[in-house]
Amino acid sequence: MALIAILVAALLLLVRRRWPIPVLAGCVALYGLASATGTVAPGIVLAIAIATFGLANRSTRRVTIIAAAITAAAVFLLSVIGAVVSAADPRMVQFVLAVALAAAAGDATRSRREYIVAITERAERAEQTREAEARRRVSEERLRIARDLHDTVAHQIAVISLNAGLASSSLESPEKAKEALSAIRSASRAVLSEIGNLLALLRTEDPDAVITAPPPxxxxxxxxxxxxxxxxxxxxxxxxxxxxxxxxxxxxxxxxxxxxxxxxxxxxxxxxxxxxxxxxxxxxxxxxxxxxxxxxxxxxxxxxxxxxxxxxxxxxxxxxxxxxxxxxxxxxxxxxxxxxxxxxxxxx
Structure with missing residues (x-):
């Protein structure tokens, strides 16, 4: 009878992941059946411990504590009932401790798994935050470059454009045309110099580098x-x-x-x-x-x-x-x- 109960308990363990509580209850019932016949079945206790570990590994701490307490009490009471039929077995205390240890081990495994998941999610969020910050900095840098290019080029190009128009309309007056062309040449040199300084700053690998020209x-x-x-x-x-x-x-x-x-x-x-x-x-x-x-x-x-x-x-x-x-x-x-x-x- 005890051998049959152990075999049935082993078969129940095959579906413990799908039905952890029914499997645990079935193993406890089999232990009670074996105890009623006056047989001490350590194999069934081992099955109970495995089922308790599986339940604790996949349930909340509250469910684990309640199930472990009920299981340990049931194993102890069934062992006492078995002692009435046959001689008392001193291993009943060890059976109860085995159930408690299995519950603790399962809860620790579940807690460690949740901790690893939380750390992984935190690392992923941190990576996403770094990527968002990098995108924000790139956007700010693009805006800064756009502003600098406009400030560097806009007014000089306006000077060149206006003086080019003035020069074309003053071809009959060499002095005015000469002044306009001189202004164009001066503005062109200025804008080329400023763009060169800006490009030199953009190409440098030193983030603390500065443009050598005096700042405006x-x-x-x-x-x-x-x-x-x-x-x-x-x-x-x-x-x-x-x-x-x-x-x-x-x-x-x-x-x-x-x-x-x-x-x-x-x-x-x-x-x-x-x-x-x-x-x-x-x-x-x-x-x-x-x-x-x-x-x-x-x-x-x-x-x-x-x-x-x-x-x-x-x-x-x-x-x-x-x-x-x-x-x-x-x-x-x-x-x-x-x-x-x-x-x-x-x-x-």
Missing amino acids: GLGRLDELVAQFAQSGLAVRLRVEGDPGRVGGTTDLVAYHVIQEGLTNALKHGGDHRAHVLVEVTDDQVAVVVTNPTVPSAVDAETRGATVGHGLLGLRERVASVRGVIESGITAGGYRLAAVLPSTKEGPG
């Missing part, structure tokens, strides 16, 4: 005004305060605001004149560029023409230093204004 800033306003004056734009510059108090990114952004405003005045403004106001205080820098407009520009503004790439990039630059910028048609013409926080203390 409010200290180079006279040079900027002179370039536009050579192109036929009369610029009136007024500076209030000490530009030397401004430094870092704010200085660069302020320069680009003025550069963009003068470029637009040269390309789209009327009367070939513009006014630039730079006001430096202890905590901020205000930059205002105004110029008369032509009717076509007013009509475009009224119709809600789209903002060009230059103004779009300028807004991004100003936002990067937590400044504010506004532009549009006013009573006196076109106005571009920005207020930037100062990043450099003046001399004490």
